[in-house]
Amino acid sequence: MVMLYMATIIFCITMIVMLLASTLSKKTHSDREKNSPFECGFDPKSNSRMPFSLQFFLIAVIFLIFDVEITLLVPFILILPIVNIYNYIFTLFLFLIILLLGTYHEWNQGALNWAY
Secondary structure, eight states: OHHHHHHHHHHHHHHHHHHHHHHTTOSSSSSSHHHHHHHBOOOOSSSTOOOOOHHHHHHHHHHHHHHHHHHHHHHHHHHHHGHHHHHHHHHHHHHHHHHHHHHHHHHHHTTTOOOO
């Protein structure tokens, strides 16, 4: 019975706090710029078929590639004391060679040229 009273009191206090928070947090005026979503510098109310900057897309893809590379290289550093050093070095160099060959291929294809 005591648990029921405590649960009721806690529920009432929670509802009062939520009601106060929602009442006090209301903005008095709305601003078009602050209420509109902002995605990659585009106006969401304009034409959606506008071409976007290829350099922006390339920077985003390169960031993702190197972010994943960092994520894959951190465990290599952490397991260094417990692995066979020859297998470790072979795997690490193989991974880095694949990454460098991919970067060289992108460079050779002209995808890394910033000035057109």
